[in-house]
Amino acid sequence: MQPYHSKMNESTKAPMEWSDIRVFLAIARTGTLMAAARQTGLSQPTMGRRLKALEASLSLTLFQRTSDGFVLTAEGESVLGHAERMEEQALAFQRELAGSAQQQLEGSLRVSSSDWFGVHVLSPVLAGFLKQHPGVGIELLTDARLLNLARREADLVFRIQPFDEPYILQRKLMHMDYALYAAAGQPHPVAGDGEGSALVTLDSAYRDFPDAVWLRRMLPKARTAFGSNNREAQARLCAAGVGLAVLPIALGAQTPGLERVELGEPPPGRDVWLGYHRDLRRLARLRALVDATIEALAS
Numbered sequence: 001m002q003p004y005h006s007k008m009n010e011s012t013k014a015p016m017e018w019s020d021i022r023v024f025l026a027i028a029r030t031g032t033l034m035a036a037a038r039q040t041g042l043s044q045p046t047m048g049r050r051l052k053a054l055e056a057s058l059s060l061t062l063f064q065r066t067s068d069g070f071v072l073t074a075e076g077e078s079v080l081g082h083a084e085r086m087e088e089q090a091l092a093f094q095r096e097l098a099g100s101a102q103q104q105l106e107g108s109l110r111v112s113s114s115d116w117f118g119v120h121v122l123s124p125v126l127a128g129f130l131k132q133h134p135g136v137g138i139e140l141l142t143d144a145r146l147l148n149l150a151r152r153e154a155d156l157v158f159r160i161q162p163f164d165e166p167y168i169l170q171r172k173l174m175h176m177d178y179a180l181y182a183a184a185g186q187p188h189p190v191a192g193d194g195e196g197s198a199l200v201t202l203d204s205a206y207r208d209f210p211d212a213v214w215l216r217r218m219l220p221k222a223r224t225a226f227g228s229n230n231r232e233a234q235a236r237l238c239a240a241g242v243g244l245a246v247l248p249i250a251l252g253a254q255t256p257g258l259e260r261v262e263l264g265e266p267p268p269g270r271d272v273w274l275g276y277h278r279d280l281r282r283l284a285r286l287r288a289l290v291d292a293t294i295e296a297l298a299s
Helices: 004-010 018-030 033-040 044-058 074-100 115-132 210-218 231-239 284-297
Strands: 063-066 069-072 107-113 136-142 156-159 168-176 178-183 198-201 223-227 244-248 258-261 270-277
Touching: 018 033, 018 044, 018 069, 018 074, 033 044, 069 074, 107 115, 107 284, 115 136, 115 231, 115 284, 136 284, 156 284, 168 284, 178 231, 198 210, 198 231, 210 244, 223 231, 231 244, 231 258, 270 284
Parallel strands: 107 136, 107 156, 198 223, 198 244
Antiparallel strands: 063 069, 156 270, 168 270, 178 244, 178 258
């Protein structure tokens, strides 16, 4: 097989466009035109045309079209590493431009957190910030995925574990206490081992979370009636009388129809961390939001 860079030099059909490289990366990562179109905000026909244009400019077939989607060819695999390095350089350039801009507080910010934390903890902080800085727009993404700060999938992330990436500036924002809750006004006698009790807890994918482990240890004979990775759903089902639930107090205290249950030992709490890419440390609107959040929530 002829090296792809040699074929690139021979090709004079069309110049290679960075936008086509972005399309190539989206298809390589998602495996289908539909998913790649959702990721990039383009239509499927446009994605298909862009891919054909890129393959023509390189004189290569980058993907094998199968019934299950798009699979990288050997030539596509060779191109992938170079495309990812091009993407990183382009994103670093964008971050540097954004981070070095000493502009007034205008522009947009993408913030990521868990669903309940975004609604019950962050929303009041964001509301106050937006009233104070009307030139800033905030997009709040409540997503279980760990979004990539290097690709600017988010500018500021809140999560319950520290960041491992060396390019992330981070700090522990606050400690969240948890408590055991039951539906208010309903009898909820709890035997020593939980026999006869029902639980509303995390789903099996999160069974190793500290509060789920605590609940099984404290009430080993209780049955699981409902499991979900959505804390808001757990709170609603608990308030409806489905079962006992361990919830962050910040959520439980704001959910009507709940009351706390004491078992003699509180559930373990969690720390909340915030993080952002170091290239954005001079972005005025991001600094202002971080400062406002720390002032409002830091423990």
